Amino acid sequence: MKLRYAIYLASAALAFGMLTLASTLPSGAADKVDPVADAKAFKKFFTDKFPKVKLEDFVNGPYSMNEDLHRQWQEKEQFPPYEFSLEMGKEMFSKPFKNGKTYADCFPNGGIGVRQNYPYFDEKEGKVITLELALNRCREANGEAPYSYVKDEMAALTAYMAFTSRGKPMDIKIPDDPRALAAYENGKEYFYTRRGQLNFSCAACHVQSPGERIRAEILAPALGIVNAMPIYRSEWSGMGTTSRRFTTCNSQIRGVPLNPQDDEYRNVEYYLSYVSNGLPISGPGARP
Amino acid sequence: MRNGMHKSALVLALLAAGAVSALAAGSEDDFKAAYAAAEAANKEAGKLRNQWTTTANTLAAAKKAADAGDFDKATAAAKEAEALAKASIFQATSEKTRWKDMEIR
Incomplete structure (x- = not known):
């Protein structure tokens, strides 16, 4: 009798132990990473929250959220504040390096109309490569010093590359690689x-x-937020890259x-770009 | 009367202990110990990629006060910096699982 009781008790303890173990397993173990479902849910969240905003308009950030601001933006676009940077980028892009090569030699399609494919995952390196990183690597491969990632030349180059890709849908791929x-x-x-x-x-x-x-700013939706980069910000009195946006945030x-x-910023850009797939490139942008 | 004397002795003892600890808080050695503890905690937060700007600012304020010879202020700032660094460690550790609560699904 005593033995049977002890067996019952031991089995109950074992079952309880199993239950406890199951509940303490990391939640990630049960969740499968599903980028397609994530992107779908991401878009649904924003379109449900802002039913009046067209999907492609989310790339206009705060200007898509507020009618007055939208009108201001349309007026601003007549003489866009990023124009100087865009001109500078165009000139820099075609000017050969000391070795005679240009940026066009480093990019598919000569770097024209390719912004929507960045960042991409480089399977050789096992890491995410952003457009800014690819530009500096191009410079270094051609014997030139890298630029600061946050503004000026880097903003100008990415502004030009975004401009030549305007309207193209963001098209980030996740290769079959863990x-x-x-x-x-x-x-x-x-x-x-x-x-x-x-x-x-x-x-x-x-x-x-x-x-x-x-405070005085209207917050932009995350959906399509990277499609407008780089941006001229009145608050910065100048241009800023994606790197500048992340570090100042x-x-x-x-x-x-x-x-x-750093890896974290490259990865977050990869995630944000992927969930904005299908939305048009609108950069360079202007923001309050 | 005797009881009263006991009480005043106790008060004196407490006051003395307070004075001693106040003196101790003002010593350079105590500042150094508090600063080292704060720096170690901030380094740990750095390993978790989650340092706070306020920790760095408070560490700098502690150093500045120590350089000016105000070890009371310097020690207090170093202790505050350590508390900030520990809070950033707690944040980074708890967010390892909590971030999922905010995820759009």
């Missing part, structure tokens, strides 16, 4: 992770609060920014 899927998932994790003393994630502003004001929430083009 490292590519991991880079995508890490980018997603970065996007939703709260950081800085203000305890904000990228999503806290650009998913939870697009269209809302944060971090410091604004009192987090120490990482170095431009």
